[in-house]
Amino acid sequence: MNFTRTVSSAFLMILLSVPTANAQSDDAQAIKDLLEAVAAYMQAGDMASLGKIYAPGRGVHIIEGSGVNHGWEDYRDNHLGPELDAFKNFTYKYLAIEPVVKGEFAFVALRYELTADTDSGHIEMEGRGTTVLEKMDGMWRIVHTHTSGRRRN
Secondary structure, eight states, rough: OOOHHHHHHHHHHHHHHHHHHHHHHHHHHHHHHHHHHHHHHHHTHHHHHHHHBSSHHHTTTEEEEEEEEEEEHHHHHIIIHHHHOOOOEEEEEEEEEEEEEEEEEEEEEEEEEEEEEEETTTEEEEEEEEEEEETTTTEEEEEEEEEEEEEOO
């Protein structure tokens, strides 16, 4: 009798966890798709679309190497915009995007590759990053990023 009750309880727990697992899987895929779009928007210089993905306010931190920007507007105006203006033949992509969803928050480990021509010459970089997202009004928004890279040999 105890064995049957234990097996029945375990089976019920598995059934009850399936919707949660599916929801996390759906959110993980949505986050992967969103971050792939972020890289494409950066490559295209599409600031309007990027502005809809970053959460509002100066509490959002975008850290690249040892530099930090506070909020989307600061990042757009004082870092990303000038950087993209200086790049020619720019390519940017995220790889190995690994989201972990915890309710209304998610953190993501990823790799990135960047190539561009600048007035100083051609650059090819690879790096790693972490992105933290929060689900706001049903949409995943970036609340923190930290990337670090190095030139490829």
